Amino acid sequence: MIAAPAASPIEGVVVEAVDLHKSFGAGPARVAALRALGASVHRGGITGLVGPDGAGKTTFLRLVAGLLLPDAGTLRVLGIDAAEEAERLRGRVGYMPQRFGLYEDLSVAENLDLYADLYGLPPTERESRFAELKEFTGLGPFGSRLAGRLSGGMKQKLGLACTLVHPPELLLLDEPSVGVDPISRRELWQIVLRLTSGGMSVVWSTAYQDEAERCDEVIVLHEGQVLAAGRPAELLEPVRGRGFALAVPPAQRRRVARRAKSLPGVLDAVVQGSRVRVLMADGARCPEPREILPEADGLPDRLAPVAPRFEDAFVALLHERTSRMTPPVSTADSGFAPVSAERASRDDAVIEIRDLTRVFGDFRAVDRVSFEVARGEVFGLLGPNGAGKSTTFRMLCGLLPPSSGAARVLGIDLRRSAPRARARIGYMSQKFSLYGVLSVEQNLRFFGSAYGLGGARQRARIAWALEAFGLGPLVERTSDDLPLGFKQRLALGAALLHEPEILFLDEPTSGVDPLTRREFWDRINGLAEAGVTVMVTTHFLDEAEYCDRLGIIYRGQLIALGSPDELKQRYRTPDRPDPTLDDAFVALIEAHEQEHPQ
C-alpha cells in the first residue's frame, strides 16, 4: 500500500485559501482568473474541484503547487505559505498537469526512472516501489513501451504513477479523466480511493458533474469564485424534491422539453432518454402532466419524482446567482428555412456509411464502421479520445478520403465528389475555428463568403445570425474578446450561414458551463425540429441522452448502435435496475475487450 507520510502540523486542513486573487495579462487584456477566492481542503479523502473551463480550476491548482504566485490573499498549503516558501512544498505536494507531464519519447520504465531520480528515491528501494506502482496501475506489461504509444487511460495512469514515485501528502490532479474511456476513469477512481484510504489528501479537478457526486467534498468554482462548497449530499439538499420526470413519445421529446421549460417555476427541462426531466425553482409547484403534454391521452396523474443530481444543484446555483437573462430560443422564429418539401421525405437516410475504414500506416483509425442517419435525426458518436470519432467525422465532412468502404452523404458519394457534399453541410469544431482578431461581423462575412454567399443573401443571413444568436450588441467585438459561450454561439452561427442540411458538431460543448450547454442544446433541438440532421460527438454522457441514437466507437470499431434507452436496457441487471449510460458504456467495452483481446 502506498501510504502518505505522517501528518503535518495543522490537523484537518491541508489547503487554506483566503481572499485569493490572480490575474493574467496586462492592460485591457488583463483577465481575472481568481477573484477573492476563499476555500479550504480537508485532510484525507477526495476533494472535487468542479467547474467549467475558465472557472479557475487550473490556476488554483497551480497556486497550491507553488507554480504561480497569488496577486493578493494568503494561501497556506500543509501549513506552509505557498507564496513565500514554495520550495518547501517540493516533494510534499504531487501535481499531475492536464497532459500528465510525461515524456512521450521515453518508455514507461524510463519515465518512472526519471521521476525516481528527481525525487531522490534510493536505488535499493526502486525495484519494490516500481513493482508496487505497476501492480497498482496495471502498467506491468508495458515497461518498455514508449509513453507516447500508450492509450489515453494508460498515459493517465503512468502520469499518476510518476507523481506517486515519492508519495506526496497532498496530490493535485488536474482534469485527469478528460478524454479517457469510462473503464479507465473508473480504474483511476479506484486507485485514488486506495490512496486516500492510505491517508493521502487528493484534489481532483473536473468538469464532469457525475464525478463531483462521488467526491468526499466538493468546491464548485465559477468565474474565479467559489459558488458553493461542502459534501455532495449537502449541496444536493437544496434541490432535493425539486426534480421530476415524465415519459414522452420519442418523436415529441424535444418539443415537450421546450414547452416544459417555458412553464412558470421550471428552472430546467432536459431530455433524458425517453423521458423529459424537469427541475423546479425553490418552492414552485410541479406542473401537471397535462400542462406539459396537452394533446396526449392516458397521462399519469403527476410527474414522477426523481433523485437530485449534482448538475441540478449546479444549475440551481447558477440561476440563483446570475441575473443573466438569456433570450429564450425558439426555432419557429429562428429564420432557419426548414428543409424544402421535396427533400424532406422524413425517412430517407442522409448519411449512409458501409464498412468505412481509414488506415494510417499500420494503424486502423476507423475499422469497418457502418451506420445510417435519417433526416432530422440527432445522432451522437461516443468514445474515448483516439477511438476514431474525429477521423470518422473528417471523412464524413469530405476532409479525409476513406481508405476503403462506401460513404454517401445526402446521396453524394464522398469518394467521387466530396466538394459538392461539403457545400451542403456545416461543421463546428471544439476549437470553434474562429479568427480571433476579426470582429463578430467580419468572422460572419468571411465564413459567408467562404460558403459562396454574396450580396443581399449574405447580408440577410448575417442579419439572421446576429439576431438569432443574440450577437447584435457584440458585433464590433473581436472574437478573442468574447466569453466562451458567445464564441460558441458565433461558431454555430457561422456554421449555419449557408443553411446546411447536416450539421457536424465535434465536441461543441466541452468546457462550457451547464447553463450555456443547455442554451446550446436548445438551439440544436430547434434545428433538428426544422429538419436539419445533427451529428455530434461529446464527452458528457448526460448530453448523449439528448440524442435520438448513439453509436459507440472504441478502438476504431463501432461496438454498439441504438437509442440511449435501448443501450441502457441491454445492461439492466437485478442489482442494477436503472443503469446509467456510463454503466452501459463500461459493460459494452468490457464485453468488447473479452471478444477482442488487445
Add this chain to the structure above:
Amino acid sequence: MNAHGRAGARRMRLRGLLRKEVLQILRDPSSIAIAFVLPVVLLLLFGYGISLDARKVPVALVVESPTAETASFTASFFHSPYFEPRAHFDRRGAEEALFDGDVAAVVVLRSDFSRRLYGPRGAPIQVLVNGTDANTARLISGYIDGAWRAWLDQVARDSGIRLAAPVTIESRVWFNAAVRSRNFLVPGLIAIIMTLIGALLTALVVAREWERGTMEALLVTPVTTSELLLGKVVPYFVLGMGGMALSVVMAIALFDVPFRGSFLVLTLSSALFLLAALGMGLLISTVSKNQFVAGQIAIIVTFLPAFILSGFIFDIESMPRAVQWITHVIAARYFVAIVQTIFLAGNVWSVIVPNALALAAMAVFFLGMTRRRTLKRLE
C-alpha cells in the same frame, strides 16, 4: 538530510535529467537532423557548391589590328585558368556579347596598340566590365589588370626594354595564397553549425517541454533551477562540440583547408562560443514557451546574424559603419575571426585573445541572464 545525502540526491537528479535528455536526443529525428545532418549538408554546400572565386571568366578580346604583340597578349589570356577568352574583330560585336551576358568583360586593343607599346607613355588597353554584380566586377577587373601587368613584365624581360606602365604593384596574398574562398568559408561554417545546435536546437527543446506540459511536472519536483539548466546545457554542449569536431575533420580531410594553429586553442575557444550560444538559446526559450515562436526568434537573432554579420561571408570592414557597430553584439563575429585565424594563420594571440575575452563575456552574460530569468514558476 546530511550534507552527503543532499549532494547524493543532487547528483541523482542531475543524472536523471541528463539521461532523459540524451534519450530524447537519440529518439527525436529532428534533433539528429539539426545536429548531424544539417552540418554535413551545409559543409558540402559551401565547400563544393558556393565559390566566391572567379574562374574561367568569359572575356571578349577585341583586336582591332592584329600584330605579333597582340597575338602574344591574347595568347596569355588563352593560357590563363581565370579566363575563357573569345576573339572579336570589332567593338560592336563584343559589346553586344556583353549586353547579352555572353561575356563578363571586354578587353579592347586599339589599332595603335603595337605602335604605342614601346613608346614613352605605353599602350593603353580598354576594359569594359559588367558591373551588375559589383563584387564579381571588381574581381574580374583585378584579374584582367593582373594579367595585363604580367604580360608587360614578360615582354619587358624578353625584349630587355623597360616598358612604361602606370603603376607597378607587386602583391602577395598571405595566409590563403591560392585565394580559395573555400579556405575561409569552411572554417566560418563551424560557427554557423554551432549556432544552430547551441541556440536553435536548445531553444526548441526547452520550448517543447513547456508546450507538452512536462516542464510543469518537473517544476513541482525537488529539482533546482541550476540542475534544470545544467541538464540542458551539458547534453547540447557535448552535441555542439561534436558538430565542431565533425566540421573540423571534414574541413581538413575533405576540403584540404590548411590548419596552422593548435587544436587545443580551437577547442577552448569553441567551448566559449558554444556556452554563449547555449545561453542565447536558453534565454530565448524562457521568453517564448512555444516551439514555433522560439524557433523564429532563434533564427532571427542568432542564426541570420551569424550568417550575415559575422564576417563569415561578407567582410565586416566593408560594411557601413553603423552595421559594423551592430556586429559587435554578435558572438559569431568573434568566433569566426578566431576560427579563420587558427585555420589559416595559426595561433595569432593578438587576434585570438581579445576575441576569446569577448566570447567569455557574452557567455557569462547570457548564461547569467538565463539563470536569473528561470524561476521555478510558470510566469
